[in-house]
Amino acid sequence: MAPDRLKFELATRERTQWVEITGQVADLVTRAGLTRGHVLVYVPHTTAGVTINENADPDVADDMMRFLDRLVPRRGDWAHAEGNADAHIKASLMGSSVRVAVEEGRLCLGRWQGIFFCEFDGPRRREVWLSLDPQTD
């Protein structure tokens, strides 16, 4: 297995946009030849995060985005002068990484779970970094 950090890029089109990345993560895990262990899905940005939630009904992600936009309004009494203080806060509420086990080469996700990249200050070009922990007996 290549020890190098794995990554992929994505381009978001909205200011707030959740993008499901389960397929891309699974593909990279397969191509790296990881059959058992864990993968860390890491977002190297400070105005985007990552979370695991339902991927069957897109309304779930829509509700989350709208909830966070109401909870942390873009226009507020913020000190940070770049106009995206809200995006930084939302990023920390979701978190910058998720960790998923891998068995027999497959992501061990629950039946309804998908991995979502959470854009809070798009549109932008973004990266997702994966790092693999192979497990040996």
Add this chain to the structure above:
Amino acid sequence: MAPDRLKFELATRERTQWVEITGQVADLVTRAGLTRGHVLVYVPHTTAGVTINENADPDVADDMMRFLDRLVPRRGDWAHAEGNADAHIKASLMGSSVRVAVEEGRLCLGRWQGIFFCEFDGPRRREVWLSLDPQTD
């Protein structure tokens, strides 16, 4: 050590209910023979999460549950038609996994810390998955 995914089940009785699972996690770590490394405590559901917080005073978990129920009301302007959009949001706010180090066969938790399964759409039968990362020198 058995390489198979470890898991246990639990049944919740309330819609919102935090269940301390520290003992079950510690038991499975012991039975698996893990003496040094890490354990990932993973919730494979999208309307439940997991967090680490104080387990000495049950009021702490009660306050958190009530806070989250007020922050994300069940009845709201949600698109998701199943009536549990709030539970999905609360799950992502808490997160789907926690990671704890293991030394000499014991969970490395702080003095007041316990691991809580966070039910947001019960009562249901639920699973908790553990995956172990043994550490070798």
Add this chain to the structure above:
Amino acid sequence: MAPDRLKFELATRERTQWVEITGQVADLVTRAGLTRGHVLVYVPHTTAGVTINENADPDVADDMMRFLDRLVPRRGDWAHAEGNADAHIKASLMGSSVRVAVEEGRLCLGRWQGIFFCEFDGPRRREVWLSLDPQTD
């Protein structure tokens, strides 16, 4: 590499105070001789957390602290009698650990990312625990 748990202490001076700890984490990783793998940055407290966010403009952390203080007021209708129920809730919203990859002895953080210890019930003396996962090919 020393298998022992690594840790460092810090003293906070305000009730709510975010302290950047990126340098301390990097130093301990270097001193432990970890060149490739991961580090888990773990906060063993229940009224403090840890998060990754922007470290270039200190206003970002200030905005986050003020947002959380407004979202979860200290004086509220709390059951927990110690007067710090809000701090427990904020700790779970941020989380008790972050995980960062290490390559060539360096933390794999994004360009603007730093690691912040999030004090919510200071001033106190606190600990941060690190555990290392070296990766072998």
